[in-house]
Amino acid sequence: MGNNERVEQADSTKTFELLIRIAELESQNLALCAENKRLRESLGLPKEENNEIAFTSPLLNKHSSPEEKIELFMSLFRGRTDIYAKRCYSRKHDNSYYIPACKNEWVRGVCNRAQTKCKNCFNRELLPLTIEVIEAHLRNKNENGAGIVGIYPLLPDDTCLFLAIDFDEEKWEKDITVFRSVCKEFGIPVAIERSRSGNGAHAWLFFDEPVTAISARKLGNALLTKAMSVRHEIRFTSYDRMFPNQDYMPKGGFGNLITLPLQGGARQYGNSEFIDVNSFLRRICMADITFGKMQKILALRAGVYQPFPNLQVCLKPKTVG
Numbered sequence: 366m367g368n369n370e371r372v373e374q375a376d377s378t379k380t381f382e383l384l385i386r387i388a389e390l391e392s393q394n395l396a397l398c399a400e401n402k403r404l405r406e407s408l409g410l411p412k413e414e415n416n417e418i419a420f421t422s423p424l425l426n427k428h429s430s431p432e433e434k435i436e437l438f439m440s441l442f443r444g445r446t447d448i449y450a451k452r453c454y455s456r457k458h459d460n461s462y463y464i465p466a467c468k469n470e471w472v473r474g475v476c477n478r479a480q481t482k483c484k485n486c487f488n489r490e491l492l493p494l495t496i497e498v499i500e501a502h503l504r505n506k507n508e509n510g511a512g513i514v515g516i517y518p519l520l521p522d523d524t525c526l527f528l529a530i531d532f533d534e535e536k537w538e539k540d541i542t543v544f545r546s547v548c549k550e551f552g553i554p555v556a557i558e559r560s561r562s563g564n565g566a567h568a569w570l571f572f573d574e575p576v577t578a579i580s581a582r583k584l585g586n587a588l589l590t591k592a593m594s595v596r597h598e599i600r601f602t603s604y605d606r607m608f609p610n611q612d613y614m615p616k617g618g619f620g621n622l623i624t625l626p627l628q629g630g631a632r633q634y635g636n637s638e639f640i641d642v643n644s645f646l647r648r649i650c651m652a653d654i655t656f657g658k659m660q661k662i663l664a665l666r667a668g669v670y671q672p673f674p675n676l677q678v679c680l681k682p683k684t685v686g
Contacts, residue, residue, distance in 0.1 A: 435499050441571055442516060442625055443526040449494040450515035450622045463515045463622060466492040484617065505629040510561065513628045519609040519620035524575035528585050529608040529623050533565035537603035541566045547592045556639055558626045563636040565603070579612040
């Protein structure tokens with residue numbers, strides 16, 4: 366190994382260690398702020414001035430109506446609304462699976478799922494994604510998750526409104542920390558959700574308007590490539606896949622689904638929730654990734670733009686209603 370390679374490896378290792386330390390300090394800061402607030406309230410002291418970014422849109426709170434909360438949820442996690450998938454559980458085989466929600470499921474004389482696959486059924490009548498369906502998902506308490514909702518991110522015109530990256534199995538916590546730091550370096554808003562099992566995470570990136578799935582996936586690959594260059598000694602073994610998982614709509618199918626977050630039952634154990642709540646709230650209020658922002662990052666990957674400092678975030682206020 367030459368001297369230059371040794372220097373590059375040392376710099377990369379140092380960068381990774383600094384990113385980990387930054388994440389640890391951010392977590393400690395949140396805990397200290399919460400403790401500070403609790404102590405001031407117990408002593409009857411006035412609240413400190415809020416030095417956080419001023420939000421241009423009102424946050425929902427505990428007094429907001431269920432309809433307002435669901436509307437906000439649906440404004441973020443936008444996929445196909447003409448169909449959705451639901452989770453089922455088989456006691457016989459002790460496993461779970463997803464199927465497109467159908468109006469005629471198990472209707473006697475109409476549904477013959479035991480003999481015919483749903484995609485080949487002439488009586489299939491797929492159900493739309495509604496406020497009622499989302500509410501049931503958020504309130505779901507089934508111990509096996511039966512009834513929770515999966516959304517299809519790939520739209521019929523091969524575009525999408527979000528990109529989700531799945532990190533699973535060992536070392537996912539370190540990998541997601543580096544990935545989040547890279548997104549922050551690019552100025553990319555990202556929401557990190559702990560998975561239903563608690564043994565992984567989803568990184569959610571939301572777009573301002575529909576973008577081609579192939580462009581969204583290129584963006585994801587660009588961010589992952591940069592993250593792996595920071596943490597090159599471990600080739601992101603926790604990375605599983607992206608959603609949408611296809612560049613184009615497969616013939617006769619809908620593309621891969623992803624389970625929506627904030628599942629009622631899993632939340633009882635601290636799962637299916639967002640790890641950095643403050644960051645997620647800021648993401649809700651401030652903005653999605655614009656097409657111009659994405660194009661700049663893809664150009665950066667190709668070497669057209671200079672490194673991160675020249676990139677600027679384009680934020681768009683998000684309103685409810």
